[in-house]
Each structure stands twice: as C-alpha cells, then as structure tokens.
Amino acid sequence: MRRDHFQPALLIAAAIFAGTVGWSGHVLLLPVALTFPILWARAQTRSVAALVSAGYFLAASRGLPQGVATFYSSDLWPGLLLWLCASASFVGVHALLWTKGSGTRPLRYFVAAALMAVPPFGVTGWAHPVTGAGVLFPGWGWWGLAAITAGLMGLVTRMWPAVAIAFAGFWLWSAAFWTDPKLPEGWRGVDLQMGSSLGRDTSMQRHRDLIATVKDRGTGQTIVLPESALGFWTPTVERLWIGALWRTDASVVAGAAVVDADGYDNVLVVLSAAGSEILYRERMPVPGSMWQPWRSWRRETGGARAHFFANPTAAVSNHKVAPLICYEQLVIWPVLQSMLSDPDLIVAVGNGWWTSGTSIVAIQRASATAWAKLFAKPIVLSFNT
Known part of the structure; x- marks a missing residue:
C-alpha cells in the first residue's frame, strides 16, 4: 500500500477503534474517545478528516441500526439510514472546521466541540469526547470541564504528546482510586x-x-x-x-x-x-x-x-x-x-x-x-x- 493511502487508512481505523472502545459502555474507558481530536488533526486533507469523523461517530453509535430495527419491528435498512443521517451533523461540522493551518486549529476544534454540545447540531451530539472529564477529573466540577476543554484544544497542536501523557496520568490515577457515585440517602x-x-x-x-x-x-x-x-x-x-x-x-x-x-x-x-x-x-x-x-x-x-x-x-x-x-x-x-x-x-x-x-x-x-x-x-x- 502506498504511503499516501496507508496513513489515511490507519487514521480511519484508529478512529473506529476509539469510537468502539471509548463508547463500549464501561465508564473507565470513556477517555479513549480523546484519541479522536488527535486523529482529526493529523488528517492531511478535508476528505480524510471527514472519513475519520465518520469512522469515530459511526463506531460509537453502532447500536443504532439494530435498535431501530427492534423498535419498529423492521429490517436493518431504516436503522442504517437513520444511522447515516444522524452522523451528518458530526461529520459535517468537523469536516467544515478542519484546517491544515496549525495556528488556528485549536480554536476551530473548540468551535466544533461547542457546536456539537448545543442545539441545533447538539441534538445529535452523541459520543462527545468531553464526557471523559468525569473519569479524568472526578469532583473537579466546572474546573474539570475547563481542564478537559483546554486539553482537547492541546491535542490538536504539535504539543499533543505532552497533553496525552498528562491525560494518561490523570486517567491512571482516577482508575486506581475509582469509586462509583453514591446513592443519595433515602x-x-x-x-x-x-x-x-x-x-x-x-x-x-x-x-x-x-x-x-x-x-x-x-x-x-x-x-x-x-x-x-x-x-x-x-x-x-x-x-x-x-x-x-x-x-x-x-x-x-x-x-x-x-x-x-x-x-x-x-x-x-x-x-x-x-x-x-x-x-x-x-x-x-x-x-x-x-x-x-x-x-x-x-x-x-x-x-x-x-x-x-x-x-x-x-x-x-x-x-x-x-x-x-x-x-x-x-x-x-x-x-x-x-x-x-x-x-x-x-x-x-x-x-x-x-x-x-x-x-x-x-x-x-x-x-x-x-x-x-x-x-x-x-x-x-x-x-x-
């Protein structure tokens, strides 16, 4: 496989892995979704960025076709159509805001993340990487949300290895001392x-x-x-x-x-x-x-x-x-x-x-x-x- 084909294929495969594992239903695996902005930033063209976004989102929401088929007692085709339609806003926003220029990339990713958090795009804003804040920064509240937002912006810069290592440290510390939230008394x-x-x-x-x-x-x-x-x-x-x-x-x-x-x-x-x-x-x-x-x-x-x-x-x-x-x-x-x-x-x-x-x-x-x-x-x- 030629190098110019190998790298996009690797990025797409990694995005599918991040969506599958990060959104597997295990709370401690949610930070795997933080891989997505790194892969999005390393895309060399807008079309590859779109495919990376699609691979991540479709993998994260992979249960939708079967769920829709069960809900409507139908075959998989309506579910597959809805699955693809639901991915349109996520893929469209991230493809439109992708850029080769490293200087404006953090701001563009921040805008993409913000758009996918609130209506109208946020109506289908599933699999948002910011959800991992609860694993990395338990108890930090709004400061934890600010920290993961800043970290997500850092993951799309050349400093991403340092940011990723810092996130991994918080992740390991949290996993080592993790306890489920308390059930309120009464x-x-x-x-x-x-x-x-x-x-x-x-x-x-x-x-x-x-x-x-x-x-x-x-x-x-x-x-x-x-x-x-x-x-x-x-x-x-x-x-x-x-x-x-x-x-x-x-x-x-x-x-x-x-x-x-x-x-x-x-x-x-x-x-x-x-x-x-x-x-x-x-x-x-x-x-x-x-x-x-x-x-x-x-x-x-x-x-x-x-x-x-x-x-x-x-x-x-x-x-x-x-x-x-x-x-x-x-x-x-x-x-x-x-x-x-x-x-x-x-x-x-x-x-x-x-x-x-x-x-x-x-x-x-x-x-x-x-x-x-x-x-x-x-x-x-x-x-x-």
Missing part, C-alpha cells in the same frame, strides 16, 4: 425487565404489579421507576396510585406520557399519599421516533414536544433534582444546564427494551455516571430492559 432506583410491555400494557394488573414492586422496596424512601413506567398519565392512574400509597410515607418518581390534541410530553411524575404532580417535562426526546418537528411544519399533530432549555431542575421533598430521561444522557447540554443550578442529585431513567443486543443502555449509564462523578453528585439510575 432514594432507591428500581431496574425492571419488562421489555416492550412497559408503558404499553396499561391494565390495572400491570399497575398493581408496579405498586407491589414499590412497596417491596421499603417505606420511608423515594422510589424511582423507569421512563414510561406509568404509561399514559390519566386521572384514573393518578387516583389508583395515590390510593395505593395511602398510609405510607413512600414517594414514587416514575415516567409517564401526558397526551393532548397536539402531541405528548414525556414526563416524570412524583406521587405520594398526599397527591401528585408533574415533576419534569423532557427537554430532548429521541429525534425521529419521538420528536418529529416536521409535523408542526406541515401543520400536523403528534410526536413528543421538546422543551429544550426548560425545567433544568425539579424539587422533590427537600431535594433539588437534575432529571435526565433516556436520550438526554447521551447529549451534552441537558446535564450542563442542570448543573448550573447546583442540584443535590441526578435522577437518570430510561426505557431501553429496544436496545437488546446493543451497548446503548450501558453507554447511557456510563455517561450519566461520568457526569455525576465530575460534579460530585449522588445519582439514582432506573432502567427498563
């Missing part, structure tokens, strides 16, 4: 294995089974159930749960859907014997399957609403909570917006039945855990598979 997350029936089976028996599960977890606690656990939020469901919690001191935080004539909100509801309220409306539902903005452009109804920068925190008893529902654990701005309010804990829920055979739920857990470690926040996790 809180308990419940993982379910109810598959696609969760949220779709709206029978009274299903609600009674969930109520029994809550009561089995003990009293005097706040029990967290996964996304969609309550199905459609109706007055009947509300009365059933409040009645079941009568004469108990337990509270329940659970996912539900609030439907109206125009569409629906994916929400978290808090329930106790004293009553209920909608705690949180999802800021970023899954694009395509849930959030379908083209419906409003065509004056059609349906689909989930996106409350992009609304309700970053919510109050549960005496706690300020940062809620993250499913897809919000994969993108950047929801958690950072929540952290601006300095919450007491993070509540991360999901309904990942459709991800069977992929690492998507593991990646969600790893990402949420990394952010909790960066900002030294307790975290409650609750997923259905």
Whole structure:
C-alpha cells in the first residue's frame, strides 16, 4: 500500500477503534474517545478528516441500526439510514472546521466541540469526547470541564504528546482510586425487565404489579421507576396510585406520557399519599421516533414536544433534582444546564427494551455516571430492559 493511502487508512481505523472502545459502555474507558481530536488533526486533507469523523461517530453509535430495527419491528435498512443521517451533523461540522493551518486549529476544534454540545447540531451530539472529564477529573466540577476543554484544544497542536501523557496520568490515577457515585440517602432506583410491555400494557394488573414492586422496596424512601413506567398519565392512574400509597410515607418518581390534541410530553411524575404532580417535562426526546418537528411544519399533530432549555431542575421533598430521561444522557447540554443550578442529585431513567443486543443502555449509564462523578453528585439510575 502506498504511503499516501496507508496513513489515511490507519487514521480511519484508529478512529473506529476509539469510537468502539471509548463508547463500549464501561465508564473507565470513556477517555479513549480523546484519541479522536488527535486523529482529526493529523488528517492531511478535508476528505480524510471527514472519513475519520465518520469512522469515530459511526463506531460509537453502532447500536443504532439494530435498535431501530427492534423498535419498529423492521429490517436493518431504516436503522442504517437513520444511522447515516444522524452522523451528518458530526461529520459535517468537523469536516467544515478542519484546517491544515496549525495556528488556528485549536480554536476551530473548540468551535466544533461547542457546536456539537448545543442545539441545533447538539441534538445529535452523541459520543462527545468531553464526557471523559468525569473519569479524568472526578469532583473537579466546572474546573474539570475547563481542564478537559483546554486539553482537547492541546491535542490538536504539535504539543499533543505532552497533553496525552498528562491525560494518561490523570486517567491512571482516577482508575486506581475509582469509586462509583453514591446513592443519595433515602432514594432507591428500581431496574425492571419488562421489555416492550412497559408503558404499553396499561391494565390495572400491570399497575398493581408496579405498586407491589414499590412497596417491596421499603417505606420511608423515594422510589424511582423507569421512563414510561406509568404509561399514559390519566386521572384514573393518578387516583389508583395515590390510593395505593395511602398510609405510607413512600414517594414514587416514575415516567409517564401526558397526551393532548397536539402531541405528548414525556414526563416524570412524583406521587405520594398526599397527591401528585408533574415533576419534569423532557427537554430532548429521541429525534425521529419521538420528536418529529416536521409535523408542526406541515401543520400536523403528534410526536413528543421538546422543551429544550426548560425545567433544568425539579424539587422533590427537600431535594433539588437534575432529571435526565433516556436520550438526554447521551447529549451534552441537558446535564450542563442542570448543573448550573447546583442540584443535590441526578435522577437518570430510561426505557431501553429496544436496545437488546446493543451497548446503548450501558453507554447511557456510563455517561450519566461520568457526569455525576465530575460534579460530585449522588445519582439514582432506573432502567427498563
């Protein structure tokens, strides 16, 4: 193989490796994703930079085609198409901002990283290398975010070996003394294995089974159930749960859907014997399957609403909570917006039945855990598979 072909092939292969390993669902492997800016910077042409970006992103999101096929009970082709479409913003931004000039490269990479962290490009800003800050700088908070941002800019300069060695040192130190984030006192997350029936089976028996599960977890606690656990939020469901919690001191935080004539909100509801309220409306539902903005452009109804920068925190008893529902654990701005309010804990829920055979739920857990470690926040996790 000629040298001018060998180097691009090596860069693309390395980018695929970084995306695969960094986003394998193991939190301590997240810093492998920091290899990407080095490879992007070493590309000799814009087309190679685009291929490096595509290799990294497609490898990191490799579970999407199978997940979409499972969700829609279809073959792989719709999932493959969505997979490629989702990569367009990441590849386009990094290809457009790539430059041969080493002088402006750090600033250009910073702009690319910033664009992929916030809407509109950040809507599909998965696999962002900045997520590794929670592993490298646990407890550093905003200073840790600043440190990894400066380091990412350093990785695209000629000084990248020194920056990489420094990052490796922080990584080894963190791995040697790593502990998972604490579970907040008085809180308990419940993982379910109810598959696609969760949220779709709206029978009274299903609600009674969930109520029994809550009561089995003990009293005097706040029990967290996964996304969609309550199905459609109706007055009947509300009365059933409040009645079941009568004469108990337990509270329940659970996912539900609030439907109206125009569409629906994916929400978290808090329930106790004293009553209920909608705690949180999802800021970023899954694009395509849930959030379908083209419906409003065509004056059609349906689909989930996106409350992009609304309700970053919510109050549960005496706690300020940062809620993250499913897809919000994969993108950047929801958690950072929540952290601006300095919450007491993070509540991360999901309904990942459709991800069977992929690492998507593991990646969600790893990402949420990394952010909790960066900002030294307790975290409650609750997923259905």
